[in-house]
């Protein structure tokens with residue numbers, strides 16, 4: 001069981017897409033089981049992992065991030081391409097936009113965010129470039145050549161969830177320099193870095209955050225907007241894998 005690339009699907013992304021000969025596997029890790037579908041695309045071995053399980057069974061604060069990332073490392077993955085649904089703090093990042101995330105602010109509270117817990121000494125992971133610059137460059141080039149609009153860079157505020165934010169929280173995140181808000185990028189990006197896998201996220205803006213728009217935010221709106229835009233991200237990712 002081997003793969004070079006992994007695609008992690010966010011809310012509404014439960015289907016391995018154009019993978020050839022997809023086979024589901026359960027991978028045992030020291031942190032519990034992880035579920036992946038392995039297949040091929042353009043001669044490359046690709047693992048697909050729906051972050052929330054099939055049909056969105058696992059809420060963001062209960063995702064077993066360590067098992068997921070450990071499993072990808074175990075099967076040899078070196079590059080992880082992740083999608084994520086996000087709300088937008090800024091009027092100019094409209095619903096339907098794709099954002100290539102390049103930094104984060106961690107507002108999570110109860111998640112295991114490290115593989116090493118001091119058993120082999122203390123390890124501090126560098127966060128100068130949390131989202132891999134090399135894969136980001138590749139994604140940017142593919143977006144340009146395919147004519148896919150992609151906002152180059154955005155700071156992802158990761159909240160604990162599963163509730164949405166208050167308007168006051170969103171005002172604070174905006175002042176801090178946050179661009180988009182989601183519930184899953186941390187600790188996923190941190191664990192990928194610790195495991196020395198190149199990790200990038202293309203976020204899909206599904207809504208304006210609380211208080212940015214005057215309407216009430218629902219999970220259905222997030223799912224619908226993801227569905228409407230996921231094909232663009234799929235195309236981007238599979239072209240990156242093909243490169």
Ligand code: HPA
Pocket residue numbers: 085086087088159164165181182183206207208209210217222
């Ligand atoms: N807040 C947090 N997470 C989200 C949002 C939001 O507005 N939209 C999609 N995921």
